[in-house]
Amino acid sequence: MKVLITGGCGFIGSHVAERFAKEGHSVYIIDNLSTGKLDNLHCKYKLYNINIADKRCSEIFRLHNFDIVINLAGKIYVNESDYYLGSETDLLGLVNMLTLANRFKVKKFIFISSGEVYGNAQTLPTTEAAKLKPLSDYGINKVLGEAYCRNWQNFYNLDIAIVRLAAVYGPRQRIHPGRFAVVSLIKAIMTDQEVIVSGNGSETADYIYVEDAAFAIYQIASKNIADKIINVSTSTETSMAVLLKKMPFCQQTKQIRFGEISDRVVRRARLDNTLLCQNTGWQPKYTLEQGLAQTYEWCNNELDSEANKPEFSIRKAFSAALPYVENLGLFALVTAFTLGGYFSLIDTRLGIDYNYIYIALLGFLYGKRQSMIATFLASLLFTSGFLMRGGDWVALLYQSQYLVHLATYLCIGIVTGYAIDNKNRIIDDTAHELSRLKDRYEFLEKIHLEVNDIKDGLYGQIINSDDSIGRIYSIVRKLDSLEIEKIFTAATEIVRDIMKAEMVALYTVNKYETYLRLKTRVSMEAHKYYCTNSLKIEQHSYLNTVITNKCNFINKELDPNLPAMVAPIIHEDQVIAIVEIHGLAFESFTLYHENLFRIIILLITDALIKAYLYDQSQFDKKQITNTQILIPAEFNKVLTEIETRRELFDQSMALLKIAEKTSDYEVLYQKISALLRAEDYVGLKDDGYVYILLVNTTKEGVAIVQDRLQKNGITTIQV
Numbered sequence: 168m169k170v171l172i173t174g175g176c177g178f179i180g181s182h183v184a185e186r187f188a189k190e191g192h193s194v195y196i197i198d199n200l201s202t203g204k205l206d207n208l209h210c211k212y213k214l215y216n217i218n219i220a221d222k223r224c225s226e227i228f229r230l231h232n233f234d235i236v237i238n239l240a241g242k243i244y245v246n247e248s249d250y251y252l253g254s255e256t257d258l259l260g261l262v263n264m265l266t267l268a269n270r271f272k273v274k275k276f277i278f279i280s281s282g283e284v285y286g287n288a289q290t291l292p293t294t295e296a297a298k299l300k301p302l303s304d305y306g307i308n309k310v311l312g313e314a315y316c317r318n319w320q321n322f323y324n325l326d327i328a329i330v331r332l333a334a335v336y337g338p339r340q341r342i343h344p345g346r347f348a349v350v351s352l353i354k355a356i357m358t359d360q361e362v363i364v365s366g367n368g369s370e371t372a373d374y375i376y377v378e379d380a381a382f383a384i385y386q387i388a389s390k391n392i393a394d395k396i397i398n399v400s401t402s403t404e405t406s407m408a409v410l411l412k413k414m415p416f417c418q419q420t421k422q423i424r425f426g427e428i429s430d431r432v433v434r435r436a437r438l439d440n441t442l443l444c445q446n447t448g449w450q451p452k453y454t455l456e457q458g459l460a461q462t463y464e465w466c467n468n469e470l471d472s473e474a475n476k477p478e479f480s481i482r483k484a485f486s487a488a489l490p491y492v493e494n495l496g497l498f499a500l501v502t503a504f505t506l507g508g509y510f511s512l513i514d515t516r517l518g519i520d521y522n523y524i525y526i527a528l529l530g531f532l533y534g535k536r537q538s539m540i541a542t543f544l545a546s547l548l549f550t551s552g553f554l555m556r557g558g559d560w561v562a563l564l565y566q567s568q569y570l571v572h573l574a575t576y577l578c579i580g581i582v583t584g585y586a587i588d589n590k591n592r593i594i595d596d597t598a599h600e601l602s603r604l605k606d607r608y609e610f611l612e613k614i615h616l617e618v619n620d621i622k623d624g625l626y627g628q629i630i631n632s633d634d635s636i637g638r639i640y641s642i643v644r645k646l647d648s649l650e651i652e653k654i655f656t657a658a659t660e661i662v663r664d665i666m667k668a669e670m671v672a673l674y675t676v677n678k679y680e681t682y683l684r685l686k687t688r689v690s691m692e693a694h695k696y697y698c699t700n701s702l703k704i705e706q707h708s709y710l711n712t713v714i715t716n717k718c719n720f721i722n723k724e725l726d727p728n729l730p731a732m733v734a735p736i737i738h739e740d741q742v743i744a745i746v747e748i749h750g751l752a753f754e755s756f757t758l759y760h761e762n763l764f765r766i767i768i769l770l771i772t773d774a775l776i777k778a779y780l781y782d783q784s785q786f787d788k789k790q791i792t793n794t795q796i797l798i799p800a801e802f803n804k805v806l807t808e809i810e811t812r813r814e815l816f817d818q819s820m821a822l823l824k825i826a827e828k829t830s831d832y833e834v835l836y837q838k839i840s841a842l843l844r845a846e847d848y849v850g851l852k853d854d855g856y857v858y859i860l861l862v863n864t865t866k867e868g869v870a871i872v873q874d875r876l877q878k879n880g881i882t883t884i885q886v
Contacts, residue, residue: 170388171195171233173219173264174240175212176203178339179279179332182381183237185210190385195231197224198240207339213617217610219260226614228271230621235388236268237277241308261312269323276327277388278316280309282373282400282438284331291404292439295331295396302431313396320395328387333400333438337377337458338465349374349459353414353466366428368408371435373400376458379451386447394446400438401451414459490533491540498544501525520572522549523579530583534591542580546573646774649781652808656815658771659689662746665767666760668731669750675846676742680704680714683745684846685863687812700863709733714742719768721761725753732761734768738776746771794836795849796857802850809862821869823859823876823883832857835881842875859883 170187174180175196180203188194188210196208199218215227219240241257261278268276283306284299301307313329320327336349355362383399411423428434443449453461501521522545530538549572553563563569645657655673662671670690674683683702704710709720713735720733731751736744746768751760789801797805812818829835835857839849848860859876861869873883 168234168389169193169195169231171197171227171231171236173197173236173238173260174203176200176205176207176214177239178207178337178341179335179377179380180239181207181339182337182377183239183384184208184212186378186381186385187388188212190389195227195233197227202341215610215613220263222263223607223610224263225267225270226611228267228273230614230617232271233268233273235275235277236264236273237279237384237388238264239279241312257308258311258315261315265315265319265325265327269319269325274326275388276316276325277384278312278327278329279384280313280329280331281306282331282333282398282436283433284310284313285433285436285438287434288436291435291437292400292402293398293437294439295394295398295442302433327395328392329396330384330387331396331398331438332380333373333375333398334436335375335377335380337462340377340462349410349462350466352411353459353463354470356414357463357466357470362411362423364407364411364423364425365432366407366434367425368411369406370428370432371404371406371437372410372433373403373437374405374410374455374458375399375401375451376453376461379453379458382452383443383447383449386449387443390447392446394442397443397446398438398440399443400440401455402437402440403455404435404437405455410455413456414463490537493532494529494537494540494544497525497529498541498548501545502548520549522576526576526579527583530580531587534587535581535584538580538584538587542576545576549573549576646770648774649778650804650808651775651778652805654771654774654778655687656808656812658746658774659687661771662748662764662767663689666732666748666764667752667755668748670748672730672747672749673744674702674747675744676704676714677845680742683710684844686744686846687818687863689815690817700865700868710745713745717742719761719765721756723756725756731756732764734764736768736772736775738772738779744775791832791836791851793833795840796832796836797848797850799851799853802848802852802858802860805848805850806860809860818862819864821861821864822886823861823869823873824886825857825859826882826884828855829857838879839876839881842872842879858886 170192172180172184172187172194173196175184175194176198180196180198184194184196185208194210194212196212196214197217197219198214200216205214215224217223219238238261240260265276267273282293283303284301285293285297286300286302286306288297288300290297299310299313301310316327316329319325340348340350342348342351342354352362352364354360379401380399387397387399440449526538526541526545529541550563553569554560645661646654648654648657659671659673662668670688672688673686675686676683681704683704685700702710704714709722709729710733712718713720713733717735717737717740719735720730722729722731730747730749732748734746735742736746748764788798790797806822809818809820813820825835832851836849839859843849843859844861846862848862849857850860851857859872861872864872869885873885876883
């Protein structure tokens with residue numbers, strides 16, 4: 168099956184993806200990686216890095232024709248601002264997934280909800296029929312999602328299952344201040360941090376290990392379950408105090424502190440998993456102790472990897488500090504020259520205040536932030552120089568030329584800084600738009616490449632499949648000939664290859680419909696099946712049925728003395744030949760293979776009739792006048808084809824040369840025509856001698872023919 172998992176790079180989603188991949192299904196993931204990580208996945212998958220509310224998701228559905236969609240995308244909102252920012256996106260994304268699932272005929276849609284929807288349930292364990300009284304924003308959001316799913320199911324008849332998860336914990340769980348974040352508690356204990364627990368430790372939850380939860384979701388997805396809302400839990404109530412005691416090494420820490428608990432937190436929780444167990448046979452594999460041990464081991468490895476990471480990037484720190492360092496450096500340079508007496512702040516020869524250059528340079532290089540700092544420092548330097556030259560604050564504040572001078576600093580700083588910031592903003596906007604277009608291009612390119620891969624795969628299936636239309640077409644092209652002998656050879660090969668038969672024989676029927684003469688045969692094992700050269704029809708009831716009724720024979724009794732299948736080749740309402748199959752596999756005795764055999768025979772019949780009609784139209788050109796003696800060119804063609812059959816199929820043949828040359832071919836043919844079988848050939852070769860080609864004959868048969876010809880005054884030599 169093709170399974171789409173939204174949020175498949177997250178904590179639970181990655182485990183669900185791995186479970187489906189292990190079971191041999193094709194896994195596709197939509198995840199914008201806002202909280203999920205690619206490092207979470209350790210299986211074969213195909214990822215689309217977009218939001219589930221994105222319109223481009225329709226291209227993904229159109230391309231892959233998913234069987235199951237599992238909606239895990241969403242966030243756990245730990246504060247009010249996160250809730251209002253993210254819940255709208257999650258609901259829009261859910262609606263988008265439901266719409267696409269309905270439009271593209273998805274067989275099953277699974278919405279992953281939470282036990283948080285029950286709130287403080289009045290009865291424990293809580294069944295699926297309990298009233299929904301969510302306390303948290305997260306629970307409210309899940310109730311809304313369930314309502315959308317139920318309405319969609321009612322209006323569009325979409326098969327939707329709602330899965331309410333208990334408190335899932337395990338490897339890959341993110342650290343957050345949520346009540347069920349077991350990983351947060353374990354890492355706090357491992358790093359000797361103060362462990363703060365909401366409540367007094369008596370609050371309970373139904374903890375389920377993530378791999379158990381993932382397998383339960385897989386079971387629900389793969390089975391036809393009538394119950395559309397199912398709890399996934401261990402149906403076990405565990406208090407926070409008990410949980411802490413069972414955590415590895417928890418007893419070594421003394422920094423556990425119990426605190427206040429919000430009214431919006433569930434005090435007790437235990438979900439009834441009866442429906443899950445009855446419908447799927449699922450049972451939890453991990454005990455709480457085993458799950459905590461697995462989680463502890465993962466946390467330990469995570470802490471080791473984090474310890475090996477550098478705390479900060481020197482390059483990033485240097486890049487961030489560089490503008491300030493250059494600003495102070497330029498200011499120090501201007502100050503040193505000014506106070507050192509090399510030149511005054513204002514160059515009287517040029518009429519330029521070097522602070523202008525300093526402010527403008529910083530503004531052009533780094534924008535308004537650095538230009539404002541430069542403006543402040545330049546103003547400080549100007550004021551200090553004025554006071555050091557004997558000025559006072561009164562003169563500075565009341566003489567307009569000094570205030571104007573300081574104002575020009577500010578103007579230069581604002582103008583240059585604003586100009587550069589505006590330019591950078593335009594560049595950033597352009598880069599953002601370019602990035603957006605690039606993302607769209609990469610997405611469409613990815614879709615295009617996948618379409619090509621699927622197209623190539625389908626083409627390969629059509630062409631290479633043993634019994635596909637393409638396979639039949641490629642093989643039947645061998646029948647595209649106007650030479651009857653080539654068609655006989657190709658026909659037996661085609662039947663053998665397509666029907667996977669161990670032996671195929673083609674017989675021609677004499678004009679009185681009394682005898683069958685073997686024309687050609689092909690066998691995978693040359694001597695496994697004996698094939699007589701001549702069959703008397705009245706001695707074989709199945710042959711009499713085929714020829715009289717002009718119908719196929721199927722050996723439904725599996726009689727080992729009879730062929731597996733027989734089909735007649737009919738021309739002008741008369742059976743002119745039959746095709747027999749021997750050694751057919753038992754699983755091939757189906758209506759499908761019967762129809763396949765019938766189609767192949769029809770194709771062979773058409774090819775033979777076409778060649779026969781052509782042969783009749785060319786009769787005078789191929790044979791010597793008033794005889795059936797083939798001219799040298801035509802006789803050589805027949806001889807070559809029979810030689811090919813002998814090499815490929817070990818088919819017997821004999822070539823007799825009439826010892827005396829003659830020019831009266833008509834008389835010669837009248838003497839020998841009655842002495843030969845209908846399937847034998849007489850032809851003239853380039854050496855001027857007449858030859859007789861005996862097909863499907865034995866040594867004894869050759870001797871009989873030679874003796875018969877000798878009695879009629881015709882001496883022959885076997886070549």
